[in-house]
Amino acid sequence: MTEIQSPDTAKPAGKIMLVGIGPGSQAHMTARAREAIAEADVVIGYVTYIKLVAELLEGKEVVRKGMTEELDRAVSALEAARAGKKVALISSGDAGVYGMAGPTFEVLFQAGWTPDDEVKVEIVPGASALNACAALVGAPLTHDFCAISLSDLLTPWPVIARRLDAVASADFVVALYNPKSGRRTRQIVEAQRLFLRHRRADTPVAIVKSAYRRRERIEFSTLDRMAEADIGMLTTVLIGNSHTFVRHGLMVTPRGYANKYDLDAGGDTREGEKPGRSLSTGLLGWLDTLQAEHAAGASAEALALRHRLPLDYIVSTLSEPVEAAELADAATAGDEA
Structure with missing residues (x-):
C-alpha cells in the first residue's frame, strides 16, 4: 500500500534579517552580518548595496531594488519570509539609521505582524556612515553629536530647518546625511545659512x-566654504562644534577634560574640582549658584538671558531650592567620566 503524505506537513518558519553591512568595505562588516547573509536563502537590497556584497551571494536568490523602492523591498522580504525563506534585507551602514529597519516594521505592523508571529525578525547592527566617516578624519564625535538628513523626499523642509537651527544653536557636532543630489542642490546651502547664524565662519567641516x-574622497573645509565642495548622495558632511579643531590633518572635538584638569600642569585638577565628581558648574553646583544670583537681586529674566535658557525653566528651577543633603551627596558620590 502506498503511504499518502499528509497535506498539513508544516513548512519551515521564515525569518527576516535586517542586516547593516557597514560603510561598504567587507573588512568593516561584522561577523554576524556575514553569517546572516550566509544563512539567507534570499538577499534583498538597493542595487548599489548588492554590488558591495556580491562576493557573498553565490547560490542566493537576489532581489535588486531601486533607490525609492524601500517599501517594495520590505514587502518582498515579508512575502519571502511568509513562504518559509530566510531573508537578508541589507542596508548600508546600520539598518536602524536611515536604513530598512523602520520601513520594514511599518510594513510588518500594517500586515498584522507581532513578535509572536511565526516570521521572526532580527536586526543585525552595522557601523553607520557617521562612525565610518569620523574614523577616517580623526575624532570629531567625541562629544555630543547628532545626525540630520537633508532629504526632503519624506520630511517637510520646515521640519528639517527647525532641527538644523536648534542643533546649530545648541552647539552639537552634526552629521548631515543625504546632503545633496542631482535634483536637490539647495538644501546644503540652506543648512549652511542656518548654521552661520550660530557658528563661526571658520568652524571645521569634514566632507x-x-x-x-x-572612490573614497576626504576634504576638509570650513562652514563658510562647505557648500562649494564636491558633495553628493554618497557624501556625509561633519560639522564641528565651537571647540572642534583640525590639526595635522585630523579633526578633533575635545571631550571637556580641560574644564576639570589643567592639561599644562600634568593633568592636575583645577581649583574647586575633584576627580570623579561632577563639575562645580555641573547641575547641583549650577543650581546653587543660580539661587545665590537670584538672592543677590538677579531677576529670572536676567538669569534666563545670561544662561541662554528658557524663562519658564529658570522660574521652575528657582522654585525648587537645592537641599543641603543633595549638595553633600554630590560631594561624596562618584561619577564615571
Whole structure:
C-alpha cells in the first residue's frame, strides 16, 4: 500500500534579517552580518548595496531594488519570509539609521505582524556612515553629536530647518546625511545659512565621500566654504562644534577634560574640582549658584538671558531650592567620566 503524505506537513518558519553591512568595505562588516547573509536563502537590497556584497551571494536568490523602492523591498522580504525563506534585507551602514529597519516594521505592523508571529525578525547592527566617516578624519564625535538628513523626499523642509537651527544653536557636532543630489542642490546651502547664524565662519567641516569604498574622497573645509565642495548622495558632511579643531590633518572635538584638569600642569585638577565628581558648574553646583544670583537681586529674566535658557525653566528651577543633603551627596558620590 502506498503511504499518502499528509497535506498539513508544516513548512519551515521564515525569518527576516535586517542586516547593516557597514560603510561598504567587507573588512568593516561584522561577523554576524556575514553569517546572516550566509544563512539567507534570499538577499534583498538597493542595487548599489548588492554590488558591495556580491562576493557573498553565490547560490542566493537576489532581489535588486531601486533607490525609492524601500517599501517594495520590505514587502518582498515579508512575502519571502511568509513562504518559509530566510531573508537578508541589507542596508548600508546600520539598518536602524536611515536604513530598512523602520520601513520594514511599518510594513510588518500594517500586515498584522507581532513578535509572536511565526516570521521572526532580527536586526543585525552595522557601523553607520557617521562612525565610518569620523574614523577616517580623526575624532570629531567625541562629544555630543547628532545626525540630520537633508532629504526632503519624506520630511517637510520646515521640519528639517527647525532641527538644523536648534542643533546649530545648541552647539552639537552634526552629521548631515543625504546632503545633496542631482535634483536637490539647495538644501546644503540652506543648512549652511542656518548654521552661520550660530557658528563661526571658520568652524571645521569634514566632507567624506564613499567612505571605505573604491572612490573614497576626504576634504576638509570650513562652514563658510562647505557648500562649494564636491558633495553628493554618497557624501556625509561633519560639522564641528565651537571647540572642534583640525590639526595635522585630523579633526578633533575635545571631550571637556580641560574644564576639570589643567592639561599644562600634568593633568592636575583645577581649583574647586575633584576627580570623579561632577563639575562645580555641573547641575547641583549650577543650581546653587543660580539661587545665590537670584538672592543677590538677579531677576529670572536676567538669569534666563545670561544662561541662554528658557524663562519658564529658570522660574521652575528657582522654585525648587537645592537641599543641603543633595549638595553633600554630590560631594561624596562618584561619577564615571
